[in-house]
Amino acid sequence: MNATPLKSVKLFVAAAALVCAGQVLAQSSTTSPAKKELITKLLTMQQAGIETLARTVLQAPVGQLMQGASSAVRQMPAEKREAAAKAIEADVKKFVDDNGPFIRDRAVKLAPSTVGAILDERFSEDELRQLLAWLESPTSKKFNQVSNDMQKALTDKLLAEIGPTLDTRFSTLQQSVAKTLGVSVPPAGAASGAKPAAAKK
Known part of the structure; x- marks a missing residue:
């Protein structure tokens, strides 16, 4: 499994539990259009981190299931192990293929009302501009690359x-x-x- 990118950690640790639990927070109706635009831009820049979070939510239980299944397969008669392992692998692949896009799309959809709401609540418009300036700076991009x-x-x-x-x-x-x-x-x-x-x- 890929680790969550470092650039995503600070912005999304506080919101991860909310996204996973499906809780919804509403942005303030008094938020200025300019601030909303800044938040939208930040969310767009961090979409890869949101999608990584969604994959983690899916992969964690699948990984646990595969570990248990692997142990169980080793206890089967030798002539049945290969077929059982292939059948389980096919079922797990189908599960991931069927549910991965759904969880990813749901996480992206929830991001504005969770991550966006936290950014709206805890950052001023000026701070959001500073954050965007940092994320778009050559130094930040170089850090993310390494x-x-x-x-x-x-x-x-x-x-x-x-x-x-x-x-x-x-x-x-x-x-x-x-x-x-x-x-x-x-x-x-x-x-x-x-x-x-x-x-x-």
Whole structure:
């Protein structure tokens, strides 16, 4: 999954819960046309961040489902695993294809009455102009261009540092959960291509 772009975080963290919950806030009827225009421009500039948020809302439960399904498939008879995995993958792909555009469009539609309302309430017209000037400045654009490189550098270094330790600890957790469930999983450190142990009957 792609991480939320750094440029979107400050503007949308406060509004994320509202968008996800579908709560609606109305912009003040006293907002000047000039201020409304500034807010609309800001929302347009940040649409990529809004769409990323929508994808995250969809991907989080799908990711959890796939993790559970993967564990369940490993406990199936070997001759049934491939067909089951392909069927699940097809169902998940169809779900994402069917619901992705709906959630994205809904998030974009809700943005003016949630994110826009917060911008209207907490920023003056002059502050919005300053914010737009910053976002459109060469320095801001340069920062946004390197933000993915910065995130990747940190992610790569973090995984290199904690990857082996985390893998071992996660394998221990899997073994503990499997023991509670009365099923078997590949032992910690097993090769990814190793044949999983058969489920206990």
